[in-house]
Amino acid sequence: MLKIENLRVAVEEGGEIVKGLDLEVGRGEIHAIMGPNGSGKSTLANALMGHPRYEVTGGSVTFEGEDLLELEPDERARLGVFMAFQYPSEVPGVSVANFLRTAVNSVREEELSAMEMYRLLQEKMRVMQIDPSFAERYLNEGFSGGEKKRNEILQLLMLQPKLAILDETDSGLDIDALQVVARGVNEMRGPEFSAIVITHYSRILRYIEPDYVHVMLDGRIVTSGGKELADELEAKGYDWVRQEFGAGTQS
Ligand SMILES: Nc1ncnc2c1ncn2[C@@H]1O[C@H](COP(=O)(O)OP(=O)(O)OP(=O)(O)O)[C@@H](O)[C@H]1O
Ligand SMILES: [Mg+2]
Incomplete structure (x- = not known):
């Protein structure tokens, strides 16, 4: 589904x-990247x-055979590639519901009616244990760290992408919120959904079981390995990875 070859980014x-x-x-696979x-x-x-x-x-990146690098960000989103929009600042005047409505309709061929949108949002907010009043709040305004992360996964559930890229969605979450976030991702899990989960801790990978774990260095x-690699990293740290694979040991 996604194929990255010899990619270089500056x-x-x-x-x-x-x-x-x-x-x-591959389709339906969850990959964790640690490092x-x-x-x-x-x-x-x-x-x-x-x-x-x-x-x-x-290098090259193809998604379902299409050259992803040729496409604008909105076209990538329409193809079904998702990354949570991490607005550094608040967006006054744009409610969560409004933002999601715009985002959902921008990736769909046919717009959802107001009623369909409302139902979908209610359903997904229930999954994420988000209070309905949250939808009327302005995006990220005064959101706690955990609320922002839940909101990211709410976006994921609303947009139903084929591939999600989650960058440290677990950082700063309390134990309950971590499980709620994991439930959101697991709700998406299936043969049509793939994800790249970037994380520092093997904890979230106990809830979202990855098919593969990769270690990124320099x-x-x-x-790469299976999910046991995450536990090995947590136990041993990165020094052994640096020694074995660090600069100077490969071309
Ligand atoms: N826009 C940028 N301008 C300058 N340097 C950048 C920029 N983005 C990334 N870098 C640099 O590239 C390197 C890799 O950054 P990156 O954020 O990709 O690391 P990371 O693996 O995500 O790290 P972390 O685990 O801390 O999130 C860092 O040295 C960073 O300072
Ligand atoms: Mg990072």
């Missing part, structure tokens, strides 16, 4: 960050979504 002020990355994600701070995980996610500050300088995926 940022203007930071030089090359992703340095020849390969990754294949030390600064290894390029978020840069990869941003490049996949077409963030303008991240310049692809080499702009590349250096080793």
